[in-house]
Amino acid sequence: MENELYLRAFANSFFIATAATVLCLIISVPLALAFARYSFPGKQLLQGAMLIPIILPPFVGAIGIKxxxxxxxxxxxxxxxxxxxxxxxxxxxxGNSGLTGVIIMEVLHLFPIMxxxxxxxLANIDPSLRDAAANMGAKPFYLFRTVTLPLAMPGIFAGASIVFVSAFTDLGTPLIFDFQATVPTQIFNASTEAGDNPIGNALVVTTLVVVSVLFIVGKYFGDSGSYAMMSRSATHTSEIALSPAAGWGVTVASSLLLMAALMPHIGVIVNSFAGHWALTVLPxxxxxxxxxxxxxxxxxxxxxxxxxxxxxxxxxxxxxxGVAIxxxxxxxxxxxxxxxxxxxMLPLALPGLVLxxxxxxxxxFSKESGLAWLNPYIxxxxxxxxLLIVSYAVRRLPYIVRAAYAGYQQTSxxxxxxxxxxxxxxxYTLWRITLPLIAAxxxxxxxxxxxxxxxEVSDSLLLAMDDNFAPITKGIYNLMGRPAPDAPVLASALGVLAMLLLAGSLWLASRLLGKTSGQLFRA
Structure with a gap:
């Protein structure tokens, strides 16, 4: 019976990850083409707003969308x-199982990454290659299939890998939808017996193997083809102006997609102000x-x-x-x-669940190990x-290394x-010369x-086993499990505050780095 459960958990996790990746591709390919090639009303505003879905963990958004x-x-x-x-x-x-809800939340949260x-x-593709193909009589779809799509494969594989791994290893969303038959939820359930029950260890190792194989395969296919272009001098060209009808059509379609992606955020915000909300459209x-x-x-x-x-x-x-590295x-x-x-950079590919x-x-540590005296500390x-401080630091170290390295590159x-x-x-030179120059x-x-x-979700849910040490994400999860009627509203208020914190942080970081929000997430 247990073997059937774990097989079903792997099948469900693969299905969730695959469905989320395919749906993110279906959404992102036409969206990226429109933003990369064409000029239409509200483009700059919409381009910045497309990042908003990232600022709320999907398991918090699930509270609102439900x-x-x-x-x-x-x-x-x-x-x-x-x-x-x-x-x-x-x-x-x-659906009765919550599977559809999990997939929807993964897609709404992850499609901006894709x-x-x-x-x-697409922005790195030399437009002269497309122009040459068009001058030879290539139709738009044939040009896309034979020129644009092959040259964009590195970006597609990179985005698809991140989306697949994130959806496969997401723990919080299945828990909120009470969908237990996934690998992350089974690992979470086995965490109370970690070290005693080998099932948890086996699930983690298998997850790590799946993730490693995926990145190796993605890197192989992403690097095996020839994507290099002879010239990159003309990659920045004027955008194609669409007709008023077509331009407004793209604007409306992008706005509707953005509104759908923001439904979880809107739901959390509305729920946080709900004095009473039952069997009514709004509180x-x-x-x-x-x-x-x-x-x-x-x-x-x-x-x-x-x-x-x-x-x-x-x-x-x-x-x-980060500064030292x-x-x-x-x-x-x-x-x-x-x-x-x-x-x-490895922590970017290492799921927090595994870590x-x-x-x-x-x-x-057991008494027999002779290290039991360390238990009160670690x-x-x-x-x-x-362990929470170390795990958070390991997971986010690449961010500050990348930021500091960029500062060093810009400093003579x-x-x-x-x-x-x-x-x-x-x-002394580091303290008085280098650090002030790369301070921003x-x-x-x-x-x-x-x-x-x-x-951070996975690290918090697994490591904060004592509720007295619970951080925000574990606290939100605990509040959602309370029978008190105001507990979900309190959890939503916490989620909104966390959302505002991350949004403000992204804005401030972009101002300090002199970049748009989107560029913060690019290599």
């Missing part, structure tokens, strides 16, 4: 009032008291305090390590430099503080050489690591 699409949610109630469906036969949009990857790849009573309660309730204040402590600690650790990569020459670069379970197994069952080494020639030590990059990178650590 109110709209539940059996007696807003949409069904509207259809009932209009007489489209009978009152006793509501449409089950999510869009960004594909848009960057029958509105109240902002839950935002005040977030900062006065003992549980929520402890949750916020824990998250701030963990995130500040991990951001500081990332800052110190970026300096080695940008200023030093040594054997194995490429290996260091690969290892530093957290590994910590859980590795740092639980055993997550007793005090997960240190001659300034450091001049300081050294005047007798300054390397540490470091602040931006630190803000990103801090804000993303505040919303």
């Amino acid at each position: 109110h709209f699409f539940a059996r007696y949610g807003s949409l069904n109630l509207i259809l009932m009032h209009w007489g489209v469906i009978p009152w006793d036969q509501p449409i089950d949009f999510f 869009f960004l990857s594909l848009a960057a790849s 029958s009573e509105w109240s902002a008291k839950y935002y005040a309660q977030v900062f006065t309730d003992d549980t929520t204040t402890r949750i916020i305090r824990n998250s701030l402590y963990y995130s500040i600690g991990s951001a500081f650790l990332d800052l110190v390590l 970026a300096h080695l990569l940008a200023r030093e020459n040594f054997a194995g430099k490429w290996a260091l670069d690969v290892v530093v 957290a379970f590994g910590y859980l197994v590795s740092f639980t 055993n997550p069952r007793q005090d997960p503080t240190l 080494v001659t300034l450091e050489e001049a300081s050294a020639n005047l007798g300054a030590s390397r540490l 990059n470091l602040v931006a990178g630190t803000i990103l690591t801090f804000s993303f650590a505040m919303l």
Whole structure:
């Protein structure tokens, strides 16, 4: 019976990941083509807004979207009032199992990543190649199939790999929809017996193998073809102006897609102000008291305090390590430099679920091991503080390394050489010359690591086994499981505050780096 459960869990996880990847491709390919090639009303505003779905973890968004699409949610109630469906036969949009809801949330959250990857790849294609094919009489679809699509494959494989792995290893969304037959939820259920029950270990190893194989295959197919172009001098060309009807058509279609993607965010915001919301299209009573309660309730204040402590600690650790590693990569020459670069970026490909379970197994010591005295400090069952800080730091280290490395690249080494020639030590030069020059990059990178650590899901759910140490994401999950009627509203208020934190952090980081929000996520 158990074997059937685990086989079904793997089948469901593969189906969720595959469906999410295919649907993200279907959405992102025409969207990226439109934004890369054409000019239409509201393009700049829509391009920036396409990143908004990223700022809310899908499992938090699931809280909001369930109110709209539940059996007696807003949409069904509207259809009932209009007489489209009978009152006793509501449409089950999510299915009895919740599988459909999980896939929908993954697509709405992850399609911007595919869009960004594909848009960057399309922007790098030499337009003279398309012009030459068109001059030879190639039809638009044939040109797309034989020229544009093959040259955009690196971006497609990169985006598809990230989307597939993210959907395959997402833990929070299936938990909110109570869809237990997935690999992440089975790993989560096995975490209470980590080290004793080998099933959890086997699931984690298998997940790691699947992820590794996927990235190897993706890299092989992404690198095996010839995508190099002879000339890149003319990649930036004027956009094609669409006719008014076509331009507004693209604007309306993009706006409708964006509105669909923002439904979870809108649902969470509306629910956070709901004094009473049952069997009505919108709340029958509105109240902002839950935002005040977030900062006065003992549980929520402890949750916020824990998250701030963990995130500040991990951001500081990332800052110190990030500057040191970026300096080695940008200023030093040594054997194995490429290996260091690969290892530093590896956490981007390593699911948090795998990392957290590994910590859980590795740092639980028995009396026979002779290391039981360490349990009060690093055993997550007793005090997960240190492991949460380290896991957050490991997961977000690439962000600050990339930001610091960009700062080093933009700073002339001659300034450091001049300081050294005047007798300054390397540490003094770093403190007085280099760090002030790359300060904006470091602040931006630190803000990103801090804000993303505040919303880390898998590490928090697995490692914070004692609710007294729960960060925000674990606190939201716990609140959703409470029988109290106001618990989901309080969870929504926490989710909105977290969403505002991440949105503000992204905006501030983009201002400091002098880039658009989209460029922050590009290599």
